[in-house]
Amino acid sequence: MSDLALVAARFAELLRADGLSVGADRAARFAQAITVLEPTRPEQLYWCALATLVSSPEQVSVLTRVFTVVFGETPQLAVAAAGAPKVAAGGPGAGTDPSGSSRQEVGELASVLERLASRDFADLEPDELSLLATLMRRFRLATPLRRSRRKRAAASGRRVDLRETLRRARRSGGEPAVLHRWTPREKPRKLVVLCDISGSMQPHARAMLQLLVCATGGARAEVFTFATRLTRLTRALATDPAAALRRAGEEAPDWSGGTRIGESLRGFIDDYGARGMARGAVVVIISDGWETGGAEELAAQLARLSRLAYRIVWVNPRTAKPGYRPLAGGMAAAWPYCDAVVSAHRLDALDEFLAALAG
Known part of the structure; x- marks a missing residue:
């Protein structure tokens, strides 16, 4: 699988060099399509690339040209892909049935994942979020x-x-x-995650907890949730995404409650952070900054945390809105103590979050 991911990444680099906008998310979908279809002929591999790496007929010619250079064969399906009647890849008996159902399933899966990757986590249903677990496994949470x-x-x-x-x-x-x-x-460096699970953050909290379960490096993170109280979920998340989120709901009784960020930070620092967990660590706070307590308490606790942690990254999905400014409330108090503030509000916006972790 590591070799496949490398090939997909290198192929995407060549496409970008030739003027085609292909990000890490599309490269991951290309690799996933290959694992599903298991192509045995160049034509089938070309269909995997066509279903996942291009978004308009104008881009097909670039894909065809780079595919020919990399894989040594000019696909005979380029005309069909550009809009002519489509020909079955490899014909009957070449890994698909005469109706092309396998190819259709791969194309539908890639199309669905591409649409979900560009949607806000708040707009996803639980089953749609589960589909993104496959792509989240391609990410790597790396700290300095x-x-x-x-x-x-x-x-x-x-x-x-x-x-x-x-x-x-x-x-x-x-x-x-x-x-x-x-x-x-x-x-x-150690990775410590404090996730707001109040009502306003529930969809994004579920998505970020799923990322921690799926992504490489997420398993070694220390994870806490907070709303009206602080709950340690490190052990509960050491399993598959669906079960982890169920256990998180069981172990965090204040899920979808109010938010006391400052008080929760004080509890974390007193019981865990000052005793070594936060020293030299990258601390991620996932919250929209809606503080029901006093902003002064939040500022005081973040000042303490900044003296312990190596880096503080605040994930706030509201910052994705045009014209957002931290003018009042918890975010105004927190902003001066954050080394990075990112939105991470959808899958294709996670690159900024990963870069902030790495510093």
Whole structure:
């Protein structure tokens, strides 16, 4: 699967270089279509590309040209794809039935996923959100690296490994022939997620929790939800998306309640953050900033958190609206302490969120 993802990404790069707008989301859908159809002929592979990588007849010629360069064959279906009567890919017996039902199913799946990827999470039904789990598995939640206490051998390391140097010196009569050096290992910074599950944030909270379950790297995150109280959900989310969201609802009794962001942050810092969980971590706060408590309390707790965390990323779907300004309430108090504020309100807007995590 990793090789397939690499091929899809490289193919998308070549299409972009030739003037076709192909993002990571379309490349992921291309790879998913291949796993569903399992093409055995170039024509079938071309149909996978056609169903997922282009959005208008004018783009077919670019796809055909790049496909020929990459895969070494000119698809005989280019004319049909541009608008002429369509020919069955490979004909009967080439991996599909005479009616072309497999190809039709792949095209329908790709089309549905493409439409869902551009819709706001608040407009998705639960079953539609579940369909996006397939694409969310293509994402990787990566945080910046930091030095660890462990070390590794490095010829250009700044420090001499005396123990290893003396151990090797026994082979040369006690004379250290080579100075062995080491450098600190690096590991990803901790990821801590605080997710608002109040009524105004319910659809986006479900989508972001599903992303944490599905995306590579999300499993190692410490996850808390808050509305009127703070609930730790790290263990509950270590499963499949549907079951995880059900358990989240069971373990967080204030789901769809009010919002006390400042009070919840104080509870997190007192019980977890100041004891080491937030030190040097990337902390993600998912909330629209509607604070039912005092904005002063929120500002005070964010000031404390900013002294502990390496980076604070605030996810607020309302910032996607044209002309949004944090003029009042919780967001006005929180804004000065955030290293990044992103919307992450739909699937094709998650690239900005991933970039903010990586710093």
